[in-house]
Structures are given as structure tokens and as C-alpha cells.
Amino acid sequence: MSGTALDDVTAIRAAAAPLRSPQDLDPLVRRIGDARIVLLGEATHGTAEFYRWRAELTRRLLAERDFSFVAVEGDWPECHRVHCCVAGAPGAPNDPRQVLWGFRRWPTWLWANEEVAEFAAWLREFNATGDGPPCGFHGLDVYSLWESLRGVVDYLHEHAPGRAAAALQAFRCFEPYGEDPREYGLSAELVPENCRDEVVELLTAVRSAAHTDTVPGLDPAFVAEQNAEVVAGAERYYREMVRGGVRSWNVRDTHMSDTLDRLLRAYGPESKAVVWAHNTHVGDARATDMAASGMVNLGQLARERHPDDGVVTVGFGTYRGSVVAADHWGGQVRRMPVAPARPGSLEALLHEAVPGENSLYVFGNDGADQWAKELLGHRAIGVVHRGGGYVPTVPSARYDAFVHCDETTAITPLHPWEPEEDAEAQTYPSGE
Structure with missing residues (x-):
């Protein structure tokens, strides 16, 4: 290992905050402070730990910081049915799991899974016991x-x-x-x-x-x-x-940003939003090679449109584990292995510094995160999982904080799915 790499590992180890319980999120909650928009990412669309930690942080933001709604990388009509359920709207079903089971557009597992069902059940109960307007659950996407x-x-x-x-x-x-x-x-x-x-x-x-x-x-x-x-x-x-090209990507992310802004206006001038979407959407595109291709994304647009409101972006990543995905667009969903991260990547450095542990990194601590200002490969897995895909990223410019789950497990879809493949797969960012 070179001296520079060894220095990075030492610095990462010093900066790592153990992440074992919801209380360990305290440094991140303090960093969020009075921010109006908090964007929570994921390196895959099928990792249980990402969904659970996002849910834990979101519970705290709704309960402790008066956030107004959760907006997700999902279809508006399907998510509106979830919103009606958790808000207790007249005539809406009482069971969020029943509503999530009704998600039918591929890839269904993004939101029709046990982890989201558990959070939605909590949100319904939270709204039922509160005395203010219900906290919402809304879809930002363009596909429906x-x-x-x-x-x-x-x-x-x-x-x-x-x-x-x-x-x-x-x-x-x-x-x-x-x-x-x-x-x-x-x-x-x-x-x-x-x-x-x-x-x-x-x-x-x-x-x-x-x-x-x-x-x-x-x-x-x-x-x-x-x-x-x-x-x-x-x-x-x-x-x-x-x-072809990047224009369809830009249309989609601009639509998601416009939808987020409409929701903030609908909920009022004091409203606050938590966003759940893939890292490729929430992490500022200007800190990646996306910018050179002419791509923008939700995280960049949120920072540009709300410079005075406070925007905090949190990335998520893993070193190895398992994931739910498909091997081609529209294919059968299955649990697949996530191979150990490429040497020299962000995930590999975090694994080397704190092996076998979940850890939290809050950036901007007086130069202590110099390692996060370097250009590093950062893994991205979409709904299609094949080959190897890493996005060149400056972590502390792309995110305000990062959650690393060293070894992860697949989510549990509500709909039928196939068992794990035998062969190890690398990763390919497709359909984020």
C-alpha cells in the first residue's frame, strides 16, 4: 500500500462514527439542523440496510425536526395511494402492505418490499397519533x-x-x-x-x-x-x-425536481422534505463525471434552486453482500451477490479502515476529511445487476455525509422472486 493510501485509511478510521443504533445518527441529525430538504440515497435499489437506515433517519426527522413529507423515486399514482393510506384519508385502505402489494409496474420491488411496508405502517401510526397535518408519502418519477x-x-x-x-x-x-x-x-x-x-x-x-x-x-x-x-x-x-444521449435523463431528473418544488409549495412555506432516491439522483452531479456529459440531477438542482433553504445530501454504500435485482430490463427479480468492491474505490477504502462495521461520515470537519476530497471510484448498482460500474466521485462535494454498510443483505420483495444465483456478479449502473 502506498503512503498516500495508508494515510487515507488512517484518516478514514479517525473520522468514522460507529453506526449501530438510531442514536448513532445524532451527528447527522445535528448536521441537518434546520435544513429544508434532506436527500437520502442508496447505492442499489435492493439493499435492506439502505432502506432501514433511511427509515430510521426519516423517523427522527419527522418526529424531532417537523419534516412534512417523504418523496421517493416512485410513480405518483401508486405512491399517492400509499399517501392516502398513511394519512388516513376517508375510504383509503388501512393496511399499507395491501397498498404496496398493488404496485405493478416493473421493477415492483423498489417500493413493494417488507422494509418499506414496515416504515409505512409506522408512518400511518405516527400520523394517527399526531395533532398536526399528516406527514405525506409521494412519488417523484415520470414513468406512469x-x-x-x-x-x-x-x-x-x-x-x-x-x-x-x-x-x-x-x-x-x-x-x-x-x-x-x-x-x-x-x-x-x-x-x-x-x-x-x-x-x-x-x-x-x-x-x-x-x-x-x-x-x-x-x-x-x-x-x-x-x-x-x-x-x-x-x-x-x-x-x-x-x-439516445443524456437529454432523457435530464428531462426525468428535472421533472422530479419540479415535483419536489410543487410539493413544498403545496405543504406551505414552512414545509420540509425528505427524499429517497438512488445515489445517482441525490448526489450532486457536478462532483462526478456526469457533469462532463452534460447531465444534471435532482441533488444538483435542489442545491441550485434552494441555496438559502438548506439542502443536505447523504450517500449510502456497501463493500459486499447481496442485492435484489434482475439480469436484464424487465427480467425476473432475484437475490444476487455483490462482489467485494474494486481496490482503491471509496467502498474498498472504507472497508479497509473499518472492516465489518457500519459507519457514518459527516463531511466538513476542518480538513479532517481531506480523503473525501479526492476523486474516487464509487459503486452504483441499478435495477439491472451485471458487469462492473463505478462513478468517479469527489465524495465530500457530492454528499454532505455518507453511510457505509460494510456487508449488506438483500431486501425482501412482497411479490414472488427467485433464489440467489450461484455465480458472483459485479455491478452495472442501469435503471437507477
């Missing part, structure tokens, strides 16, 4: 084109039947593509006709159908407008996706 479109049609039929024609016109425009958004994207690329004009009319119709409700996140007009924004975002996303 058809379900969101149906939601707008239903809303206008009920609340503004005179404007429902715009929704039906948009529905008919998308209908020939058989609910396959990629088919729409390919068609829009090959022929000049597309559904952009219909989507503009749809947004206008929804925004004109005013309705007021005093419960944040449950106002039918707000829900419908967000569904219309999803339709607009998805239409742009799938047009850009077939062209």
Missing part, C-alpha cells in the same frame, strides 16, 4: 404516463365535466400505442405527428378546474395537476429516450 392520464380523465369527469374533452383527446392520441411508451417515442421520432399539443391542452384544462382542500397532498386538484405534469413529462421523456 397511462395511469396518470386515466387519473386526469377521472378527475375532470367528476369535477369539471365541461373540460373533460381535452383529457379524452389526449387519451385518444396516446391510445394507438397500446400503453407502450417506447412505441410512442419511436413513432414521434419517425413522423411529425405526436401528442404534444394534446398534452398542452390537458394541462390547461386541469389548471383551470379549480378545487380547494385544506389537507396538504390530498387536494384533488393538486393530485390531478401533478398527474397532468407526469403525462407532460413522460411525453417529453419518451421522445428524448429514443434519440
Whole structure:
């Protein structure tokens, strides 16, 4: 080992705070302070420890720091059903697990898993025993084109039947593509006709159908407008996706950032948000090679849009373990091994400094984290797990803090899944 690497390991060991119980999160809670937005990442979409530690920190932020809602890398309509459940909305199911079981778009396991079900059950009880507005659970993502479109049609039929024609016109425009958004994207690329004009009319119709409700996140007009924004975002996303390049990524993360801002406005000027998403979304893109490719992300946009509100970003990583993923897009979900991290990577250095332990690192401590200002490979695993993928990262610029879980285990999906593969897999960042 070189002298520089040895110095880094020594510095990391000195900076590491053991992470064994919720009370060990105290340094991070102090760092968050009065921040309005806290973004909590994950190096994979299928690691139990990431979900559990995010949930533990979120419980503390809701209970101790008066945070208003949790916003996740999930679909708006499905997550809104969870929100209605945990908020105790009239007519909503009582069991969050039942609602999460209803998640059907692949990859279902991101939110339909035991770890999220446990947190959602806690959140429902927390809201039931509180005396203020319920803490929400909302989806930020852009993928639910058809379900969101149906939601707008239903809303206008009920609340503004005179404007429902715009929704039906948009529905008919998308209908020939058989609910396959990629088919729409390919068609829009090959022929000049597309559904952009219909989507503009749809947004206008929804925004004109005013309705007021005093419960944040449950106002039918707000829900419908967000569904219309999803339709607009998805239409742009799938047009850009077939062209390749980074523009579809930027459309998606800008949509998530816009949704977060709309939620903050809906919950009021004193509202605070906790965000759960992949590291590739919450960690500032400017501290990675994403910036050189022209990519932006949710973490960067949050810092740029809310410079005075306080934005704290927490990354998560692991050295080795197991993960739930698939070997190709749309494939069967299974538990897969996560091989030991590449030598010299962030995860390998943290493992060498504190082997076998979970540890917390809060950056910005008077030069004590010089090691975190170096450019290091940082592992990313998406919903597809194959090959090797590391994002060049300056940790203390990408994140304000980092949680390292040295050896991790796979989440437990609610839906059926296959047993562990025999062969070890490396990692490939796909479908974050």
C-alpha cells in the first residue's frame, strides 16, 4: 500500500462514527439542523440496510425536526395511494402492505418490499397519533404516463365535466400505442405527428378546474395537476429516450425536481422534505463525471434552486453482500451477490479502515476529511445487476455525509422472486 493510501485509511478510521443504533445518527441529525430538504440515497435499489437506515433517519426527522413529507423515486399514482393510506384519508385502505402489494409496474420491488411496508405502517401510526397535518408519502418519477392520464380523465369527469374533452383527446392520441411508451417515442421520432399539443391542452384544462382542500397532498386538484405534469413529462421523456444521449435523463431528473418544488409549495412555506432516491439522483452531479456529459440531477438542482433553504445530501454504500435485482430490463427479480468492491474505490477504502462495521461520515470537519476530497471510484448498482460500474466521485462535494454498510443483505420483495444465483456478479449502473 502506498503512503498516500495508508494515510487515507488512517484518516478514514479517525473520522468514522460507529453506526449501530438510531442514536448513532445524532451527528447527522445535528448536521441537518434546520435544513429544508434532506436527500437520502442508496447505492442499489435492493439493499435492506439502505432502506432501514433511511427509515430510521426519516423517523427522527419527522418526529424531532417537523419534516412534512417523504418523496421517493416512485410513480405518483401508486405512491399517492400509499399517501392516502398513511394519512388516513376517508375510504383509503388501512393496511399499507395491501397498498404496496398493488404496485405493478416493473421493477415492483423498489417500493413493494417488507422494509418499506414496515416504515409505512409506522408512518400511518405516527400520523394517527399526531395533532398536526399528516406527514405525506409521494412519488417523484415520470414513468406512469397511462395511469396518470386515466387519473386526469377521472378527475375532470367528476369535477369539471365541461373540460373533460381535452383529457379524452389526449387519451385518444396516446391510445394507438397500446400503453407502450417506447412505441410512442419511436413513432414521434419517425413522423411529425405526436401528442404534444394534446398534452398542452390537458394541462390547461386541469389548471383551470379549480378545487380547494385544506389537507396538504390530498387536494384533488393538486393530485390531478401533478398527474397532468407526469403525462407532460413522460411525453417529453419518451421522445428524448429514443434519440439516445443524456437529454432523457435530464428531462426525468428535472421533472422530479419540479415535483419536489410543487410539493413544498403545496405543504406551505414552512414545509420540509425528505427524499429517497438512488445515489445517482441525490448526489450532486457536478462532483462526478456526469457533469462532463452534460447531465444534471435532482441533488444538483435542489442545491441550485434552494441555496438559502438548506439542502443536505447523504450517500449510502456497501463493500459486499447481496442485492435484489434482475439480469436484464424487465427480467425476473432475484437475490444476487455483490462482489467485494474494486481496490482503491471509496467502498474498498472504507472497508479497509473499518472492516465489518457500519459507519457514518459527516463531511466538513476542518480538513479532517481531506480523503473525501479526492476523486474516487464509487459503486452504483441499478435495477439491472451485471458487469462492473463505478462513478468517479469527489465524495465530500457530492454528499454532505455518507453511510457505509460494510456487508449488506438483500431486501425482501412482497411479490414472488427467485433464489440467489450461484455465480458472483459485479455491478452495472442501469435503471437507477
